[in-house]
Amino acid sequence: MMLFGKVSQQLCGLKKLPWSCDSRYFWGWLNTVFNKVDYERLREVGPDRATSEWLLRCGAMVRYHGQEKWQKDYNHLPTGPLDKYKIQAIDATDSCIMNIGFDHMEGLKHVEKIRLCKCLYIEDECLQRLGQLENLQKSILEMEIISCGNVTDKGIIALRHLRNLKYLLLSDLPGVKEKENLVQAFKTALPSLELKLQLK
Numbered sequence: 001m002m003l004f005g006k007v008s009q010q011l012c013g014l015k016k017l018p019w020s021c022d023s024r025y026f027w028g029w030l031n032t033v034f035n036k037v038d039y040e041r042l043r044e045v046g047p048d049r050a051t052s053e054w055l056l057r058c059g060a061m062v063r064y065h066g067q068e069k070w071q072k073d074y075n076h077l078p079t080g081p082l083d084k085y086k087i088q089a090i091d092a093t094d095s096c097i098m099n100i101g102f103d104h105m106e107g108l109k110h111v112e113k114i115r116l117c118k119c120l121y122i123e124d125e126c127l128q129r130l131g132q133l134e135n136l137q138k139s140i141l142e143m144e145i146i147s148c149g150n151v152t153d154k155g156i157i158a159l160r161h162l163r164n165l166k167y168l169l170l171s172d173l174p175g176v177k178e179k180e181n182l183v184q185a186f187k188t189a190l191p192s193l194e195l196k197l198q199l200k
Helices: 002-016 022-035 039-045 047-057 099-107 124-132 134-139 153-161 179-189
Strands: 061-064 087-091 113-117 142-146 167-171 194-198
Touching: 022 047, 022 099, 039 047, 039 099, 047 061, 047 087, 047 099, 099 124, 099 134, 124 134, 124 153, 153 179, 179 194
Parallel strands: 087 113, 113 142, 142 167, 167 194
Antiparallel strands: 061 087
């Protein structure tokens, strides 16, 4: 009973936050919990398995090398040798992935495609983090960023570090203002990139 009283007091204290109502803050807090990196788990099962668990927990999907089917059910993650399932593609549509979870991806070596669509918590820091991950700089070939309202030019420009990127779709990103500058920066850094802009 004492524990419930403490939790209740903590939740009541959340009302003081000016930016949101209680339920919005609660879901934000829960999403933060889903994104938290368990470094011991990461060491125990490896980056592909730990990243799969993180992404599925947050509502995203993964596809493994040599498989056609997307994995979207956390409870049906494949069993067997941990090194057998290497993430090839990530579809984070409508997921709650956020910056604090991106450390999961540090050891990934086989990701070729990432789709970020309607991701409420994706912001510039997430894209900057992606651009800094050495393995992903080599492996990522395609990216789509669609309807992510917190992304600005600063985040998009960081993707120029993905040196093997062949295709980039940017659509419905109200925070992106300097389209011409972006085009020029990508032409210089990644001359063979197919850049598709569907921006106002």
